[in-house]
Amino acid sequence: MTDIVMEAKNVYKNYGKTEVVKNVSLQIRKGDIKLVFGPSGSGKSTFLRCMAMLTMPDKGEIYLGEECLTKPGVDLNKARARIGFVFQHIYLFRHLTAFGNVELALRQVLKLPKEQARERTLAALKEVKVFDCINKYPAQMSGGQAQRVGIARALARNPDIILLDEPTSALDPELTGEVIDTLRDLANEGTTMLIVSHEMPFAREVAEEMIFYDEGTILETGTPEHFFNAPDSDRAKKFMTRIIYKTTRE
Amino acid sequence: MDVGQEIIFLLGGVPLTLSISIISFLIGIAIGLPLAFTRVYEKEVSFIVDAYEKIFRGVPEIVLMLMFFFGLGLYFPFPFNNAFFVAAFVLGLRSGANQSQIYRGAIRGVGDEQMIAGQSVGFSKWRAIWHIMMPQVFTFSTPGLGSEYALLIKDSSYVWVIGGLAEIMTRSVWLKNVPPYDVITPYVFAAILYIALTFPVAFWLDRWGNKRKKNIGL
Numbered sequence: 001m002t003d004i005v006m007e008a009k010n011v012y013k014n015y016g017k018t019e020v021v022k023n024v025s026l027q028i029r030k031g032d033i034k035l036v037f038g039p040s041g042s043g044k045s046t047f048l049r050c051m052a053m054l055t056m057p058d059k060g061e062i063y064l065g066e067e068c069l070t071k072p073g074v075d076l077n078k079a080r081a082r083i084g085f086v087f088q089h090i091y092l093f094r095h096l097t098a099f100g101n102v103e104l105a106l107r108q109v110l111k112l113p114k115e116q117a118r119e120r121t122l123a124a125l126k127e128v129k130v131f132d133c134i135n136k137y138p139a140q141m142s143g144g145q146a147q148r149v150g151i152a153r154a155l156a157r158n159p160d161i162i163l164l165d166e167p168t169s170a171l172d173p174e175l176t177g178e179v180i181d182t183l184r185d186l187a188n189e190g191t192t193m194l195i196v197s198h199e200m201p202f203a204r205e206v207a208e209e210m211i212f213y214d215e216g217t218i219l220e221t222g223t224p225e226h227f228f229n230a231p232d233s234d235r236a237k238k239f240m241t242r243i244i245y246k247t248t249r250e
Numbered sequence: 251m252d253v254g255q256e257i258i259f260l261l262g263g264v265p266l267t268l269s270i271s272i273i274s275f276l277i278g279i280a281i282g283l284p285l286a287f288t289r290v291y292e293k294e295v296s297f298i299v300d301a302y303e304k305i306f307r308g309v310p311e312i313v314l315m316l317m318f319f320f321g322l323g324l325y326f327p328f329p330f331n332n333a334f335f336v337a338a339f340v341l342g343l344r345s346g347a348n349q350s351q352i353y354r355g356a357i358r359g360v361g362d363e364q365m366i367a368g369q370s371v372g373f374s375k376w377r378a379i380w381h382i383m384m385p386q387v388f389t390f391s392t393p394g395l396g397s398e399y400a401l402l403i404k405d406s407s408y409v410w411v412i413g414g415l416a417e418i419m420t421r422s423v424w425l426k427n428v429p430p431y432d433v434i435t436p437y438v439f440a441a442i443l444y445i446a447l448t449f450p451v452a453f454w455l456d457r458w459g460n461k462r463k464k465n466i467g468l
Contacts, residue, residue: 052370054366054369054370077369077372077373077374077377078372080369080370080371080372081371081372082372083370085370085371087363087366087367087370089363091363091364091366091367092367093364093367093368093382094364094386094466094467095382095385095386095389095466104371104381104382105371105372105373108373108377108381109371109372109373110372137465137466137467138466138467139465139466139467140467153371154371157371157372
């Protein structure tokens with residue numbers, strides 16, 4: 001029995017002739033919080049979507065626990081139900097309230113009885129502190145509230161892992177704070193997470209490992225301290241300098 | 251026949267006009283929705299949808315009705331000798347082609363990201379369509395569906411060519427042929443009736459759609 005929750009082995013993804021993901025391998029163990037960062041357009045989001053099999057990798061293997069998701073014939077819907085995914089642009093179901101957004105998959109995918117689904121939905125919304133939005137539609141919420149409902153939607157299914165694709169990049173600094181607080185709570189509870197983010201103070205606080213991703217591949221990995229003090233590669237050094245300068249100016 | 255009697259006689263055709271239109275509208279939904287989703291999400295067979303749309307949007311309803319009633323009716327008296335069936339069926343087939351285009355535009359309007367979000371929580375493509383896309387697609391489609399309904403009310407008048415159904419148009423043609431052989435009044439009243447049957451529903455559908463869109467921020 002292994003405690004590896006998710007693993008990517010030599011994953012490749014091309015869009016036309018552009019190689020977006022090149023030979024990426026990554027292991028995430030139970031309770032890990034790993035943070036992927038790197039320049040925009042470097043393929044981080046595509047890689048994350050490949051991990052959830054929302055985008056099919058061209059080559060390589062993705063494992064969820066011991067199940068190989070890239071093998072033909074695997075029930076991907078069942079696998080995706082075990083993965084929580086939080087989108088950069090939130091993507092709540094617009095025709096449903098916050099409650100409906102969280103409850104839908106519990107009832108229709110996990111097939112939980114009504115009362116149990118209701119309890120879990122309420123608990124998830126409480127956990128991310130958007131209980132007051134319970135009857136609001138996405139359009140009636142602030143960006144921060146909507147993103148926290150997005151996190152509740154991912155969380156409520158008790159997934160093996162939560163993948164978060166730049167969950168704060170579409171939000172202003174104040175709303176970013178709300179979402180970061182939620183993620184910090186999840187981190188403290190031991191939730192396994194792979195986060196694509198540029199929130200460096202947050203990364204320093206909660207991430208066990210940071211992964212510098214550039215031009216479609218993992219260029220360097222290390223602890224937050226490693227990246228904040230002395231990254232190995234010039235690309236990572238330059239990127240860290242720029243991003244720390246930007247963060248201190250904000 | 252005086253004017254009052256003429257109006258009452260024409261009003262007697264309203265239930266039939268409405269039933270032909272509503273049934274064909276429902277047939278149109280049953281055909282249009284799967285066609286639209288197939289066209290967007292099952293690219294390999296989208297050419298079949300394309301061909302269907304081209305045929306049923308391209309051939310006039312009147313030709314189809316004559317073809318089905320007199321042509322197919324010759325070889326398959328049941329059900330094609332039934333004027334009501336042919337009217338609702340032909341208009342339904344045509345409406346399916348129109349509605350497919352309306353829904354396709356709506357699917358694009360809803361956006362692929364809703365589908366991806368649905369799949370991310372564990373839905374299969376077709377279950378995401380059912381639970382997530384469909385309710386939003388209907389909201390997006392309301393202006394188009396209002397126009398389609400109005401079109402069906404109007405096109406139900408073609409049933410006059412196959413005869414045997416006393417809907418508004420057929421009744422106005424009959425009226426013209428009875429003393430005092432007034433060729434204007436029956437048609438004017440028929441026209442007023444058609445307007446009265448189309449606009450309120452189209453207007454209501456449009457308003458409902460806009461209100462719903464506003465609620466959910468579309």
